[in-house]
Amino acid sequence: MALITVAGFPAAGKSSRATELSTYLAARIASPDYEGPIANVVLISDDSLGLTRACYDESKLEKPARGALxxxxxxxxxxxxxxxxxxxxxxxxFRYQIYCAAREMKLRTCTMFVVAPPEKCKEWxxxxxxxRIYADKTLENLTMRFEEPSSMVRWDAPLFTVMWDDEDAPGEQIWDAITKGNLKPPNSGTLAVAKAPADALHVLEHTTMLLASAIVSASSAQPTGGEVQIAAGTEVRVAMRLPGRNVTLSELQRLKRQFVSVHKKAITLGTTERGGVDWSALSVANKFVEYVESHLRQ
Incomplete structure (x- = not known):
């Protein structure tokens, strides 16, 4: 349903605010007035995963810890x-990475930024x-490297800022954001790539070769042009409008090479077109005929 990312300086009170927010949201779900699809609230933290503060002392320890998270x-x-x-x-x-994971699941997202002065964090x-404390050097290093969330970037928005001396976390505003906010579609970069079937390249080459020969034969038999039926083998027949002139074999071979070259790339790299691509002989035949017709009219 939603992903809420909590960010802030180390020892800024994030866990207290996260627990407070979790309690509030759980109460809203349990309310008799709520009849929505949300069933539960899950709170993930370094502590719940058994990640100690020492994992931030060195990058070689931090990377696998972040991977586990x-x-x-x-x-x-x-x-x-x-x-x-x-x-x-x-x-x-990393915030962008988890944002993309949430969008792939078609979930709403928001960020809660817990703010406290570095001196206060060091004191706490x-x-x-x-x-569960950070080493002094680690605390200073993490504070200096902190990349502050911004409401101007999509992976941090909507952004809710909670000051260290605020009485409560903005539970109601966050509830509205994750239950009523705009649901963004998945980013094209997060969509699974639809792969072509194993015989797609063979079907592409064979079907276009048969059609090129059939179009030349039909053009010779009907030099005045007009509507004809073109066959690619015994199972595939498509309608085509021939131009009012003779179509040469070299002309068709050139168009076939161009068409195959373009579609080979889609077969090799895959495609993110919605619904995938139909690589059946009939579909290839229809596309090739449309391609030839558009170029023969030029």
Missing amino acids: FTAIQRQLSTDTILIVDSLNYIKG NSARQDG
Whole structure:
């Protein structure tokens, strides 16, 4: 249903705000007045995944930790779940990555930016008694590298900013955003590429070769042009309008090479056209005839 990304400086109070928001959203779902599709709220955090603060001390430790977080996010994304991701999320590229994963699932997204001064974060980090603290050098490094969310970019919007001294998280506004906001279609870059069948190249070559020969024969038999039936083998027949002149074999061979060259690329690289592409002999024949007709009229 929705993905909520929580971002902010380390030790800025993100987990407290995320828990507060999770409690509010769960209460809204459980309310007798709510009859929507959302069934539950899931909160993912470094702590819930067993990721210690020490994993941010070195990049070689941080990368697999971030990979584990992304894998957990992908597992929990669902059309009946509000997923809250409580982590540093300080890299805009990572926020964009999880945004794309949510859009692929056709989910709404928003970002909650928890703001606290670096001095306050350092104070809160030192005061923790549960052992879940950042090393001083790591805290300073992460604060300097933090890439602040912006409401101007699509992967952070809509953006809700929560100051360290705010009484409550903006639960109602976030609820409206994830239940009533615009549902963006998947990005073309996130769509699965439809692959052509294994025999598509053979069908393309064979069908166009037969049609080229058939068009030349039909043109010789009907030099005045007009509507004719063209056959490609025994199973494929298509209608075509011939021009009022003789069509040469070299002309048809040139058009065949151009047509095959263009469609070979689609077969090799795949396509993201909605519904995929029909590579049957009849479909190829119809497309080739349309291509030939448009070029013979020029």
